[in-house]
Amino acid sequence: MKIAVVGTGAMGSVYAALLADAGNDVWAIDTWAEHIDVIRREGLRVEGASGDRTVSLSATDDPEEVGSCDLVIIATKASGVEAAAASLPPLLGDDTVVLTIQNGLGAAERICRHIEADRVLLGVAGGFGAAMRAPGHAWHNGMEMIRLGELEGEISERLEGVARVWRDAGFNVRCFDDIEQLVWEKFVCNVAFSGPCTVFHSTVGELLDNPHIWQVSRSCAEEAFLAGVALGVNFSFDDPVDYVRDFGGRIRQSRPSMLQDHLARRRSEIDAINGMVPVVAEKAGTLAPHNETISAIVRYQEERFDREG
Structure with missing residues (x-):
């Protein structure tokens, strides 16, 4: 699967590295120039509860460079969600699914100002305790669970398909009808x-x-x-x-x-x-x-x- 992770701070880096290490074509997209440069030169290192690995993957600050993806994961901070959503069009094909995983409330509403609601999945990450050690180097304390749901409707076939991609990358994942x-x-x-x-x-x-x-x-x-x-x-x-x-x-x-x-x-x-x-x-x-x-x-x-x- 071709996946773009928009926002590769601590949590986004964990997602990107493990998904890439599982064989997916992963692009890390971030405005942190030094971080992107290190990933390009040396790979993305993630250590902690999932082990210690350095993974080669593509990295850029320009979504136009990436092209359409099967899955786009928005992993920015809540304050960056709307700008991230506005940058998504170059990443979207006819069947692209957008999964947003943020702290707090209101991320989905801000995303839906820019893209169709029927593309959107909601995620909740729990028990990771992640932090950046340095550009290109993230750490996480735990790896409890990724919870996934449709923004509109109950558990679907496409939701289960996205969940399988995460499980194959080593994440503990459950799908829910009531993600809210x-x-x-x-x-x-x-x-x-x-x-x-x-x-x-x-x-x-x-x-x-x-x-x-x-x-x-x-x-x-x-x-x-x-x-x-x-x-x-x-x-x-x-x-x-x-x-x-x-x-x-x-x-x-x-x-x-x-x-x-x-x-x-x-x-x-x-x-x-x-x-x-x-x-x-x-x-x-x-x-x-x-x-x-x-x-x-x-x-x-x-x-x-x-x-x-």
């Missing part, structure tokens, strides 16, 4: 750890072990959960605190990507994660004071990055 439920369940976990770990500069394990930070984290998760319940999300659990504690316990050494962004003095995905909770809470008629506060702190820190350079 899974997006929200991942959202609750993102909300619990992304903003709080960033504000307190802690790993997931450090957060879980500190009662003061954990109280903030669990309150953020509860606010997201209550908004989802009010909006009719069919969660698979009744206790969001137990759910996020169990999730975090499997990736204790991880630093959420939001914290990694701040350590590098970059803007983060705050608007799609903790910053989205007050938005959906307003629609739901619920409250989100903890997420409002966490988001305000993160945004203030990011304004300082801009001012200080």
Whole structure:
């Protein structure tokens, strides 16, 4: 299968390397020039839970160079989704499927402003804890599961076909009828750890072990959960605190990507994660004071990055 991975940060690099190592024709597409140059010269190295491998694959910053693909995976940060979607036309043939895998809420809606909704699949990645070690070199702490679903409709033959490609590359994959439920369940976990770990500069394990930070984290998760319940999300659990504690316990050494962004003095995905909770809470008629506060702190820190350079 010919596959384009649009956005090859830590998670996108894991996807691209393993899918290429399984024999697919994979193109890594990214605006990070140094990263693309290293991949072209030396290959893409991924180490961690999947082993340690360096894989040769094609890499570019220009989708026009790639041509039409069977599968396009959008693996950018939430803030980059719309620009990525707008760049897709050179990659799209008549039967090209677009799979988007992001943290937070709203990615599919932004993609569908630029391409047809019937092309789109939603993915939820859990338990990877990935980070970039250097240009051309990614690492991941775990490899729990890739969950896949159709944006519109139930499990389909094409969805199962995409799932087989991922399984053949070594990923643990399941297909679901109600992918929106899974997006929200991942959202609750993102909300619990992304903003709080960033504000307190802690790993997931450090957060879980500190009662003061954990109280903030669990309150953020509860606010997201209550908004989802009010909006009719069919969660698979009744206790969001137990759910996020169990999730975090499997990736204790991880630093959420939001914290990694701040350590590098970059803007983060705050608007799609903790910053989205007050938005959906307003629609739901619920409250989100903890997420409002966490988001305000993160945004203030990011304004300082801009001012200080």
